[in-house]
Amino acid sequence: xxxITSYFSFKYMAVFLPAVxxxxxxxxxxxxxxxxxxxxxxxxxxxxxxxxxYLLLSTLSIHHMGLWLENINEECERLRSDSPKEQRKxxxxxxxxxxxxxxxxxxxxxxxxxxxxxxxxxxxxxINSLFKIIRLPIAINIPSFAIPIGISxxxxxxxxxxxxxxxKKIPADNNLFRLAxxxxxxxxxxxxxxxxxxxxxxxxxxxxxxxxxxxTFGMQRMLFGLMKKIVVADRLNLFIENVFTNYGNFDGFVxxxxxxxxxxxxxxxxxxxxxxxxGSGQILGVRLPENFQRPFFSKxxxxxxxxxxxxxxxxxxxxxxxxxxxxKPLKKLTGRARKRFGNHFGPLAAGSVALFCVxxxxxxxxxxxxxxxxxxxxxxxxxxxxxxTEPFVIKAADRLHIKRDSVPYRIVQxxxxxxxxxxxxxxxRANGLMAGFVMFKKIFTEFSFKTLHxxxxxxxxxxLPDYIVIIFTLLIILIVGITQERGxxxxxxxxxxxxxxxxxxxxxxxxxxxxxGAYGKxxxxxxxxxxxF
Numbered sequence: 001x002x003x004i005t006s007y008f009s010f011k012y013m014a015v016f017l018p019a020v021x022x023x024x025x026x027x028x029x030x031x032x033x034x035x036x037x038x039x040x041x042x043x044x045x046x047x048x049x050x051x052x053x054y055l056l057l058s059t060l061s062i063h064h065m066g067l068w069l070e071n072i073n074e075e076c077e078r079l080r081s082d083s084p085k086e087q088r089k090x091x092x093x094x095x096x097x098x099x100x101x102x103x104x105x106x107x108x109x110x111x112x113x114x115x116x117x118x119x120x121x122x123x124x125x126x127i128n129s130l131f132k133i134i135r136l137p138i139a140i141n142i143p144s145f146a147i148p149i150g151i152s153x154x155x156x157x158x159x160x161x162x163x164x165x166x167x168k169k170i171p172a173d174n175n176l177f178r179l180a181x182x183x184x185x186x187x188x189x190x191x192x193x194x195x196x197x198x199x200x201x202x203x204x205x206x207x208x209x210x211x212x213x214x215x216t217f218g219m220q221r222m223l224f225g226l227m228k229k230i231v232v233a234d235r236l237n238l239f240i241e242n243v244f245t246n247y248g249n250f251d252g253f254v255x256x257x258x259x260x261x262x263x264x265x266x267x268x269x270x271x272x273x274x275x276x277x278x279g280s281g282q283i284l285g286v287r288l289p290e291n292f293q294r295p296f297f298s299k300x301x302x303x304x305x306x307x308x309x310x311x312x313x314x315x316x317x318x319x320x321x322x323x324x325x326x327x328k329p330l331k332k333l334t335g336r337a338r339k340r341f342g343n344h345f346g347p348l349a350a351g352s353v354a355l356f357c358v359x360x361x362x363x364x365x366x367x368x369x370x371x372x373x374x375x376x377x378x379x380x381x382x383x384x385x386x387x388x389t390e391p392f393v394i395k396a397a398d399r400l401h402i403k404r405d406s407v408p409y410r411i412v413q414x415x416x417x418x419x420x421x422x423x424x425x426x427x428x429r430a431n432g433l434m435a436g437f438v439m440f441k442k443i444f445t446e447f448s449f450k451t452l453h454x455x456x457x458x459x460x461x462x463x464l465p466d467y468i469v470i471i472f473t474l475l476i477i478l479i480v481g482i483t484q485e486r487g488x489x490x491x492x493x494x495x496x497x498x499x500x501x502x503x504x505x506x507x508x509x510x511x512x513x514x515x516x517g518a519y520g521k522x523x524x525x526x527x528x529x530x531x532x533f
């Protein structure tokens with residue numbers, strides 16, 4: 001186990017981060033850059049030890065490939081400028097093929113390492129099962145490998161850099177130091193957000209001095225994340241573990257409660273981690289992209305995934321969905337389907353193929369297991385059904401004189417979307433696909449309110465005060481969310497108040513976390529959930 005296990009550990013909060021901030025206060029831009037780079041590598045080493053070599057090799061490879069692509073492009077332009085007009089198109093086509101081979105090599109290298117380390121035991125186990133079914137006396141033995149923390153996150157960053165250089169969205173960076181900063185900024189290494197080069201590279205290289213506003217706003221954001229993680233997510237953990245591990249012992253009501261509870265836990269854990277990560281970055285003057293925008297205010301599943309894990313969703317959209325949907329075979333399919341099925345349903349033919357690939361990758365990205373693949377396919381079907389039925393829903397609402405922008409209608413949509421999300425998270429968290437189906441069936445065939453009043457809910461790791469603390473904290477988070485949904489900036493609202501109110505809110509938050517946080521005797525420290533993906 002590494003020296004640092006999570007962003008919420010004492011070693012990170014009380015030792016590592018204060019030490020980095022203290023060194024970063026030294027008034028030398030060059031020294032601050034060095035602090036950022038060394039702190040990133042020290043953090044990675046503290047978490048994953050000698051597996052730091054993977055991050056180093058990934059950084060060196062994308063630096064070389066970016067320059068390689070740039071050289072091919074420059075050579076192409078020189079040759080075209082010296083050639084007759086009729087030859088320029090053929091020259092460009094030849095050099096584009098060269099660039100595509102470089103991109104393919106870079107993608108295969110990075111994604112291949114990720115697939116081999118993370119998924120080879122899963123694929124081998126399934127191939128062995130197939131051999132057993134057909135009675136073929138062959139067995140593939142692949143050991144489990146030590147996987148560097150955050151490999152799923154920094155691999156996608158590396159691939160996005162290669163693609164963006166190829167697409168000429170960014171020039172290849174010949175400054176290896178700046179590219180290393182982009183790949184190794186310590187707050188985002190473990191759980192993201194998945195940044196693009198344009199998001200953070202130059203901001204990190206600028207290494208601006210610490211400002212009072214960034215320090216206070218960053219600390220406030222971190223406190224909000226601590227409240228989500230320690231007060232809510234960690235407090236729910238014993239209950240969630242008990243039910244999902246021993247699901248056969250509980251009826252449908254407890255199963256449904258665990259399903260909702262896990263959805264809350266996952267959101268509080270991941271969004272709380274993002275608050276702490278973005279707050280850490282803000283203290284150092286680095287603006288990281290938001291990864292959540294109040295997803296449980298979503299009216300459709302599609303909107304939910306535009307608000308949840310935003311940087312992963314936009315990565316899949318930009319580097320899988322759009323390239324596939326704009327490829328020649330799918331463009332031809334769209335043209336034929338548009339003529340036959342019209343302007344709404346026609347494009348869905350090609351779009352559904354690209355969408356399928358996105359959600360297959362999304363499911364696998366989260367883990368090597370059939371329940372993760374099912375999770376991806378579940379959301380693929382829901383989003384596709386939403387697109388297919390949208391015209392009929394609009395017509396039905398018009399005929400029934402239902403105002404689709406009315407508050408009651410929006411509330412019904414939000415409740416429906418949240419219920420569908422909770423079902424998806426049930427399969428996501430279940431100990432295997434079959435366990436997920438058993439638990440899902442229990443909700444509808446063994447549902448009973450008996451366990452609501454017989455004390456079962458208070459014997460699974462939480463008592464009545466625990467439930468009260470969770471509900472109260474969720475109300476605070478809901479109020480903050482509603483304020484933000486209406487365009488309010490909570491930290492700026494607090495900053496405009498007098499000093500008594502400002503510090504009163506600040507110290508009240510600290511005391512609330514100290515008093516009601518789930519830690520100490522009886523609690524096992526819970527690592528951030530998404531760090532394992």
